[in-house]
Amino acid sequence: MSGGRRLLSLLTPRGRFLSGCGIAVLLVGALLGERALVQLAVFVLALPLLSALTVAREQFRLTVRRTIDPARVPRGGTAGVAVEIANADSRTGGLWLLTEQLPGALGHSPRFVVDGLAGGETTTVGYRVHGTQRGRHVLGPLRLRLVDPFGLVERSTVGTDTATLLVVPRVRPLGPGGLAAGHGGGGEGARRSIAVHGEDDVSTREYRHGDDLRKVHWRATARTGELMVRLEERPWRAQATLLLDTRLRAHLIHARDGDAVPRGAAGDDCPPPDSLEWLIEAAASIGTSLAHRGAELRTVTDVEELTPASGRGRLGPEDLLDRLARVGPSRATGLGTGVDLLCRAAGDGPVICLLGAVGPDDVVDLVRGRSGPTTDLAVLADVGSWADGGAGRVRRGLSAASRATLARQRDDAVDLLSSAGWRVTVARADQSVAEVWAALGGPDAPPAASVGLETVWTPA
DSSP states (O other), rough: OOHHOOOOTTHHHHHHHHEEEEEEEHHHHHHHTTTHHHHHHHHHHHHHHHHHHHHHHHHOOOEEEEEEEEEETTTTOOOEEEEEEOOOSSSSOOOOEEOOOOOOOSSOOOOEEEEETTTTTTTEEEEEEEEOOOOEEOOOOEEEEOOOSSSOHHHHOOOOOOEEEEEEEOOOOOSOOOOSSSSOSSTTTTTTOOOOOSSSEEEEOOTTTTTOOGBBBBHHHHSSSSSSEEEEEEOOOOOEEEEEEOGGGGGOOBOOOOSSSOOOOOOOOSOOSSHHHHHHHHHHHHHHHHTTTTTTEEEEESSSSSOOTTTSSSOOHHHHHHHHHTOOOOOOSSSSSHHHHHHHHHHOEEEEESSSSSHHHHHHHHHHOOOSSSOEEEEEEEEGGGSSSOOBBBOOOOOOOHHHHHHHHHHHHHHHHHTOOHHHEEEEEEEEEHHHHHTTTTGSSSSHHHHHHHHEOOOO
16 A cells, blocks of 8 residues: 555656546446447556656666855855766666755746766756845755656655855945044054054044043143043054944845835945845945955944954954855844944944934943044934835835934934034935945045935034
8 A cells, every 4th residue: 555655646747637537437438338448548547657667666876066156246146056967876867857946035946857867977057046135045955856758757856965155245345435534543544643652642632521531631721722632642553343233123124025126326236125234235345445454343233243253363354244144133122232342342443333223322322432532433324215115115114203203313313423523424225335435534525415415524
C-alpha cells in the first residue's frame, strides 16, 4: 500500500486526469462488455504507471556551484548569478526541471530545463537579480524536478546549496557642506581650532549652558559684555559620530508591495521608499565620506553601536555599509539608549544626528549631553512627506491632524536644538542627501532657498 501511495504521489495533474479517464473507460467497458474499451483502458492506466516506475527508479547525483557577480551591490543595483550544474553520476540524466528559490525581495524564482546531461558533464545556467530591498538575501537552494516525456509523473527534491547576496545602502555623492564647511573636528577640510596640547588659545566663544565655568575668559567677557569661554588647544583628532534613529514609531515604513513607485529627488530612479531608508542612506553617504577623509568614525543607533565584524577597531567604509545593510526598524520607544551611547562614543568630536519624527522631549537629552567646542549637526526627517501622493503605500496612514501634530513637534525640536548651538535642517522625501548635506554647510554652502530646504542656521 505504501508503494502504491508513493507512486500516486508522483502523478502530475495531467497524470491524475489520465488515470481517472482510464478508470472510467475501464468501468464502462466492463459494464457494456466491450473488450476494445477494456484494452484501451488498460493501456491508458499502464502509461502513467510505467512512467511513475521509470522516474522513481531513476538515480542521479548533482553538484551545484553558484557564482554571484558582484556578491555585494547597492540598493537598486543588479547582480549576475551563474549556476554551474554537474552530473556527478556515470549515467546520462533525464529531463530535469530546475527552479532557483529566491526570496520575494529579489523577484520571481527563475526556472531552467536541462535534458539528457551526460555523466560527468557540466552545464551552466544564469540569471540576474535586482536588489530592490536592502539586506542579506539567500539565493537557493535549487529545486530539481524529474519528469517523464509525457508530463504525467514528477519527482521533486531540494538541494542544500545556497549563496548570499548582500544589498547595502546606496552611497550618494556629497558636495560641499556639513563638517567640511563648518566647525568641528570632522575631516581634513574641517577648521582645526584645536591643535597643540597644554597652552591656551586666544579664541573664545559665547558661553553655553553646561560649559565649565573655569573656562570663562574674563577679559573677553568684559570687552564684549557677554559671558565668554576660551577654547583650549588640544591635540586635534579627526573624529565624528553618527546617531541613526531607527525607531519604528518615528517612521512611516513602506509596505514594499513592489508596484508603487515612491516619489524622490529629481533624477533619482530608485529613491528611498520611506523615511527610515532615507536616513540609512544618509548615514551611509555621510559616514563613508567622512571615513574616506580620514575621520575616526563611530555609528550608533537608538539600540546599539555598530561595530566592525571583528568587534573592535575603527569602522571603515565597507564595515559601515555591511552593518547598515542589516539595520531594520527597532521597537525602542525613546532615544535614551542611543543618546547614552552617543555621548560615550563621541567625546569632544562632532556628532551628526539623523532623526525621524521627534519632538522636544526626544531631543532634550541631546541638548543636555552635548556641550563643548564643537558644533553638532542634526537632520530631522519630515516623515509626513513620505505619505504624500506618489510616495507609495505605507503601513500606517497619516491624518491631517496627525500631520499637523508631527510638524508642530518637529518645529519645537528644531527650535530647541538651534538655540543650543546645533545646525539643524529638515529633509523631505523629494530631496536628496546631497541637498540636505549642503544645507548643513554654513556660509560656504548654497543658500537654503536655492535647494528648497527648511534650514535653521546656528547663530554666529
